Structure formats: structure tokens, C-alpha cells
Amino acid sequence: MNLILLGPPGAGKGTQAERLSRRFGFVQLSTGDMLRAAVKAGTPLGLKAKAIMEAGGLVPDEVVIGLIAERIDQPDCKKGFILDGFPRTTAQAEALDKMLEGRKLRLDKVIELKVDDAALTERIAGRFTCAKCGAGYNDLSKPTKVPGVCDACGSKEFSRRKDDNRETVVARLKAYHEQTAPIIPYYRARGRFVSLDGMADMDVVEAALVKSLAVMTNG
Numbered sequence: 001m002n003l004i005l006l007g008p009p010g011a012g013k014g015t016q017a018e019r020l021s022r023r024f025g026f027v028q029l030s031t032g033d034m035l036r037a038a039v040k041a042g043t044p045l046g047l048k049a050k051a052i053m054e055a056g057g058l059v060p061d062e063v064v065i066g067l068i069a070e071r072i073d074q075p076d077c078k079k080g081f082i083l084d085g086f087p088r089t090t091a092q093a094e095a096l097d098k099m100l101e102g103r104k105l106r107l108d109k110v111i112e113l114k115v116d117d118a119a120l121t122e123r124i125a126g127r128f129t130c131a132k133c134g135a136g137y138n139d140l141s142k143p144t145k146v147p148g149v150c151d152a153c154g155s156k157e158f159s160r161r162k163d164d165n166r167e168t169v170v171a172r173l174k175a176y177h178e179q180t181a182p183i184i185p186y187y188r189a190r191g192r193f194v195s196l197d198g199m200a201d202m203d204v205v206e207a208a209l210v211k212s213l214a215v216m217t218n219g
């Protein structure tokens with residue numbers, strides 16, 4: 001099954017994509033993760049993307065389209081994939097259509113996670129991850145059980161994304177409303193679209209997602 005998770009930064013796309021990927025074996029394709037890996041590795045693409053990402057802007061369409069086109073050709077994507085953070089513009093949505101058509105692949109579902117802007121700033125500013133195993137936490141909604149110790153691996157090292165600060169969030173939300181939200185009617189009009197409440201608890205959102213996929217598989 002090939003899916004798109006749409007929604008503003010902090011809506012829970014990454015968390016839910018990871019959960020669906022664990023549950024069903026679909027591959028999570030996050031352009032944000034791919035770009036962060038390129039920045040970390042200091043590749044030419046990473047050097048180009050770094051300043052844009054830190055300012056909360058969008059990396060040029062051709063860069064992210066190229067990343068996805070290359071990634072969906074990998075054999076593991078045959079099991080199905082979840083696009084998390086892509087497409088983010090009309091040009092990316094159109095390029096994705098062409099890419100899928102050329103490979104005789106179809107989009108089974110587009111899921112929007114709806115969240116209020118006011119809640120997003122708090123959510124994003126509170127995010128942190130274990131530097132060792134990558135487990136995700138939040139100061140407000142999901143702190144570690146023992147302060148300063150990762151629940152999953154016991155590590156005491158944590159990291160925060162450079163763009164997860166209040167100033168950058170404003171720019172990221174602006175980019176979402178101006179450039180990404182306009183693609184929602186495009187997918188809504190084509191059907192196989194569902195809009196879910198991303199304000200609910202993560203487990204509740206996951207259950208709603210799984211239900212919407214089950215409904216589809218059963219007919």
C-alpha cells in the first residue's frame with residue numbers, strides 16, 4: 001500500500017509514519033530525514049539545503065523530487081511506502097503523479113492530520129529525541145519516564161532539531177499554509193482521501209489511521 005501523510009509540521013506525521021511502518025512493513029519516506037542526513041554528511045545537497053531548513057523555508061522542488069524518485073526505486077519500497085513530508089507543493093504533487101504513473105504504481109490513500117497552529121508551536125518546541133536510538137519524546141506530552149534517561153535504551157544523550165524553535169516554526173507554518181495546504185483540495189477531489197484529528201492522543205490517531213486503511217482494504 002502506498003500512502004501520503006499530509007499535515008503541518010508537528011502534526012505527528014513522522015510518529016504515525018513510523019508506527020505504520022512498524023505495523024505493516026511499509027517503508028517510511030521522509031524527505032526531512034533524507035535532507036537532515038545529507039546535512040549531517042556534509043554532501044553538496046546538504047550544504048545547499050542547510051540554510052533553507054534552518055530558516056524554515058522549503059528546499060527547491062527538483063531536489064526533493066530527485067530524492068524521492070531515487071528512493072522509490074529501491075527494492076524495499078515494493079512492500080509499500082508512506083510519504084511523510086512530501087509532496088509539499090503543487091509542483092511536487094504533479095511530479096509524484098508522473099513518477100507513479102511511469103512506474104505503474106498507485107496511491108492508495110492520502111491522509112491529512114489536522115492540528116491547530118497554536119498547539120503546533122508548543123508541540124514542536126518541546127520535541128527531542130534520544131541521540132543514540134532515535135526514540136522520540138516531548139517535554140510536555142511525552143517526557144522520559146526517568147528524567148534525562150531514554151526509556152528505550154538508557155542513553156543520557158538527547159538532541160533537538162535545529163529548526164524546532166519558536167522563530168523557525170512561524171516560517172514553517174507560513175510555508176505550510178501558503179505552499180502545502182493548497183494541494184489538499186487536489187487530493188480531496190480525487191477521492192481516497194481522509195482527514196483525521198491530529199490533536200488527539202498519538203494512540204487514538206494511530207487507531208483511526210489503521211481503521212481507515214482497514215476500511216479501504218476490506219472494500
Ligand code: AMP
Nearest residue numbers: 031032052053057058059064085086088
Ligand atoms: P520535516 O522534517 O518534514 O519537518 O522537514 C524539515 C525541513 O526540510 C522543512 O522545513 C524543509 O526545509 C525541508 N523539507 C522537507 N521536505 C521537503 C519537501 N518535500 N519540500 C521542500 N522542503 C522540504
